[in-house]
Amino acid sequence: MQFLLHEVLKVPASDVPGYGDLDPSFTSAVLEEAGKVASEVLAPLNAVGDREGCVLENGVVRTPKGFKDAFEAMKAGGWTALDCDPDYGGQGLPYLMGTAVGEVFVAANMAFNMYQGLTHGAYSAIRTHGSDAQKAMYLPKMVACDWTGTMNLTEPHCGTDLGLMRTRAEPQKDGSYRITGQKIFISAGEHDMAENIIHLVLAKAPGGGEGTKGISLFIVPKFLVNEDGSLGARNAVSCGKIEEKMGIHGNATCVMNYDGATGWLVGDLHKGMRAMFTMMNEARLGVGLQGYAQAEVAYQNALAYAKDRLQGRAVTGAENPKGPADPLIVHPDIRRNLMEQKSFVEGARALTFWAASLIDASVRSGDEAAEGLVSLMIPVIKGFQTDKGFEMAVQAQQVYGGHGYIEESGMSQFARDARIAMIYEGANGVQALDLVGRKLAQDGGKHVMAFFEMVKAEVKAHDGDERMKPFADALKVASKQMQAAGMYFMQAGMKTPNAALAGSYDFMHLMGHVCLGLMWTRMAKAALGTLDEGRGDKAFLEAKLATGRFYMARQLPLCGAHLARIETGADPVMALPAEAF
């Protein structure tokens, strides 16, 4: 992480406000401390959360044993306030730093970390769109996580298509609204770790018109808040059920019933969708982070097992001749598996940190190019990284053989937990649609052209540099394939939109590989530079280069296959009439 922060992203030299404080001794102290909390407090509760799950009794949700104490420890350590606004009690660190710390916590215990993650999302929504009075009333408590937050979008009959929403908001004489309807899949919707829960609810208020146009955003607290900040009456919102899920058992996924609950409008009437959309970059980046963070912890476990478990002999001769067998890691196919995990995780981390730094540049410096670029990247980071993150968690499980299938090993949980990241915050097919149907053409295609140019410039910068050849050459080929796909979409997609949309998922993956290829090229350059200057840990930097060469040689060739699939167009996909399936 420090290599990324200081050698690749050149923090603190960057002129983004707040980055100047992030010198290596500071980031080291924060990350080491986060690692301590993660390994000592959060990781030991990961299996407990999976096994016990959450229990709903008489309307109260009981979280797994130990969660409440751990939550108090997180609050006491100031971790929930890390990158929040100092005006409301936050520490004001850049989002980049919150992202790095977030990876550590998510890898240790994804289900647990969602309670504060959702709160952070609700905090951001109120901070961006709330009135001054709302900010003063809710934000300090939410920054401290004395009150947690939720996001209520989905209903039983609609997830992606929010235009079908049925939850209604009736205006009252006192300026409040009565909210009535049912929301489902509400993470952290009800639990026993906070004094109050601040629900952010999308609902239709009268007069807004059909579809998503009538949707507004409301604050609906579990307990109404008095003017002096003390808690008042219980609001008419309750948890009707918690879902039995494939994973993230430690987080309560609730059916929330709003029975004429009192709510207050956040932002403009009938502009609720827009308010949600401004939140989306951070939320989706957070899910993309969950994808690789689960792969990261699964990899750490698989690696330890591969070094420890003795089975078979290296085909080139015994490497542990005094033992009964060699460790698994001698076998080329185990090595391939581990290298795929390692090179993905390190590449995805670089991409995520880079995107976080773009968000900082956008928010803290008003950098519009950075904002446009990150908005283009977000569906790739969310879709590609969660697909691959799950795939890598499954591959890590495979290293354990039969033991990986047994819950006791913990490897199943990493895969089961990682699975949700492909679905929530917009299923990955929706990310692909967002990328190809919306982001490529955004602002006249300005951002995608800027990205293409950036990759081209990166390739050109290493022209003639023999040591960078494995990186620059592979990136060049892949980037041309990405551009050819973009060109195909422009030409074929003009005639028939299905021709572009049938290739959207492949394009998301193609661009994901190019993004990771770009990151590996930059990491290689930074590693070589650091080595040349005689700084840093030589073994670490050389491992970085070898890992990068693996990614370029063995993963970028997938781009050609994605392009070939894209160029077959709509026909193979759409030829069969629905009734002939």
Add this chain to the structure above:
Amino acid sequence: MQFLLHEVLKVPASDVPGYGDLDPSFTSAVLEEAGKVASEVLAPLNAVGDREGCVLENGVVRTPKGFKDAFEAMKAGGWTALDCDPDYGGQGLPYLMGTAVGEVFVAANMAFNMYQGLTHGAYSAIRTHGSDAQKAMYLPKMVACDWTGTMNLTEPHCGTDLGLMRTRAEPQKDGSYRITGQKIFISAGEHDMAENIIHLVLAKAPGGGEGTKGISLFIVPKFLVNEDGSLGARNAVSCGKIEEKMGIHGNATCVMNYDGATGWLVGDLHKGMRAMFTMMNEARLGVGLQGYAQAEVAYQNALAYAKDRLQGRAVTGAENPKGPADPLIVHPDIRRNLMEQKSFVEGARALTFWAASLIDASVRSGDEAAEGLVSLMIPVIKGFQTDKGFEMAVQAQQVYGGHGYIEESGMSQFARDARIAMIYEGANGVQALDLVGRKLAQDGGKHVMAFFEMVKAEVKAHDGDERMKPFADALKVASKQMQAAGMYFMQAGMKTPNAALAGSYDFMHLMGHVCLGLMWTRMAKAALGTLDEGRGDKAFLEAKLATGRFYMARQLPLCGAHLARIETGADPVMALPAEAF
């Protein structure tokens, strides 16, 4: 299935003994009846088995509610005896027919079907290697499933590397052996559905030498069997624990403790590994079948959901204008997802049925070429089909969005159950090793050359046939890539074995796609022939062609990526020293 049996495999015209009886009216009756049992008896118990799991109390394993009655129904219907030897009460149908029926049952309830599946494996081992007295004593009861069977290989410290085995067999004066040791991951090791359980146990008997050489195969019944066939004393074998697993909860995965249990040698002393290997083709084919069967049932569910769930509008204009939204299936990316599932399942079914017919040709007609060919195919069928089967079950789950993550939908179970098939009967990395390290060179490379020639001949047969062009052209390209990979292994692998083994997993997938491409080419030819003759269901046959064209256009391009990865050789994979990970 009938299209495959009668139009592609040309049953009953084949001259394999027993195939003559398989006319369409007979196969239709059998398959329809199997479908009835599967949907009425087995499928309703699938979620029950997952939810309840198996419980160990006082040494007795209780199977989920309803399992025992269903097992009795399977026995009463004669399903357990379908392809068994009539000498022992079997119905003597070809293995091909047992395979077709097996898919139906496995799709309906994989965990349940394992009880009889394991019994069938043990039956085959005793039938092939047992003495006449052993056959007479055990087989009739096992064919009827009054007694079930198990296979005991794995120990806590060894799975793949059986040379490390510690379970010992001490010869007794009466010709029996005393078996002592612990076996783990024993599917159906203990349960309450049969009068007796016949354990087949690998153990080391004195004098065989180091490693796998000393291993012998033993029959260890739960209850000793008297000469008159009645049950005698309880043997010293017991279930010490059942594992908590990611899936197949309805099947008891047992730790089996052998505390000086009485066992009898099967086959030759110290030739236990060879005895196990002769069983392997059928066992691994069965697991490859589990892979696509889980994808098949997941696909059926995803398809129904995609036709039913209304969300969003088709980009080309509303297709359900009177409804609030269009069904999911109008969206190109949902269509892509469904087509990937459908084209894989139908291709894998064809490959599996073809392999089953090769086993019949080998066993019933002594066809050595068929035996060599199927032995080459087995690691591909096991490894590729279970990888893809799991991937497709996960994709099917994705169609459901958030609902797919909720256990109530059943989609999680299909993925969790499918996951084990990538691991047991030799983890898929071991399949790749078997393919590249052993099967390619087997009998001087005769079988792989025969397979290459077979694909070449298939391509040539359709030369100039415009309707077959999408199939023949794609198959030609992919088969050349497969041959180039084979050539690379021969050349580079000569110098360094790691160069071949680092590409083994990619080769398994490359060959898997070529196999499915070959199957789709044959299915297309059969569909066109049937259409030309004015026979069959026109809509069905045209859907077959469209599905095949999808596979050729959108999946075969992956072969190029696999070849590119293979040709990078050992360096990217092996460059990093183990301690630098």
